[in-house]
Amino acid sequence: MHGNAYWLDVAVVPDRRREGLGTTMVHHLASLRHENLPLKNRGFEGDVGLAFADALGARTVQVVPPFTVSVSRRHSLSALGQHWRGSLVSASALSVQDVETANAETYEWTHEHWSPVGPGFASAVNDGLWEDLNIEATVFALDEAGQIAASAMVYAEDERPLIVTETTSREQQLGEAAVAACVHEALSRLAARGVDEIDFDGHVSDPHFMPVLARLSPTGRWFRLFELVPDEAIRRTV
Known part of the structure; x- marks a missing residue:
């Protein structure tokens, strides 16, 4: 890849x-x-x-920063997430193609400066994606034109759910707010299902994810x- x-x-x-x-x-x-x-x-x-x-x-x-977060910390994102001007939808409200395109776009730009992807990477990064996701807990932020601006992709792992979150482009306007809104909504949905803790996967170079993670007071090891x-x-x- x-x-x-x-x-x-x-x-x-x-x-x-x-x-x-x-x-x-x-x-x-x-x-x-x-x-x-x-x-x-x-x-x-x-x-x-x-x-x-x-x-x-x-x-x-x-x-990669410490990444285990208590779902109860989601309230620390409420104020920031309210600045997102668009809407939030579940993965089930989108087509498989739209979800896979957004996933590939996010993956490509978050890796471009330190581990650039090769040709045909999208098929590899999306292999089995739909089967791995918790479709109802996965949340997308749509801008006012209805385009996907950010996502909080929730993966069903054995120990704890895993969330990968960022915008679909580095230059996304209000990107931090979009990520915060997605994560807050995803954590709220997981809390309603009785989930107490989750893990994140991301990097210190992810510009919209890291400020959101910091607000959640993660624990664990670098x-x-x-x-x-x-x-x-x-x-x-x-």
Whole structure:
């Protein structure tokens, strides 16, 4: 979907760590690459895997904030959400094509500066989308012309519902208010179904999502997406 890195995951059993096995595996796997692209993965702050990557010179490409939120915090979005001048609708009020187009537009611009998508990404990012969504809890903000301006996509996960939210374009007018209105409505619908907590998925570079998340006082751990440039990692260990 992105085509700009190789995803790599190396695991060493605890009693064999600090023997150079992980480093050797990274160097070997790097030698098998067909293209001169970096290696990529992610990790929570404090995890040994992230510390290992840092020791090899990992370069942070994105940061994901703590993301667990109490649904009761939705009231902190009421005032901001009221500034949205358009309407709110469920996913069920829209066509599958409209939902998928909005999802792809949001995904593309929120990744363009740090992990640009490749050709044909939309079919991959929308694969199984309709089956994964909680259709009635997913909310879209429509502008005064009836066009989709933002969304709060609610995914049915095993532990807690997961919400992905942003505008469909970076330059969306009143984008923060549109996101706040979507999230407030989605959380209200989940509260009516007895949900107490949800998780978000987003990035610190998402300009309309982050101010909304901050108002919700999230808890949890930070994690980083990182890249390793194999030649640089080798130089650090020789």
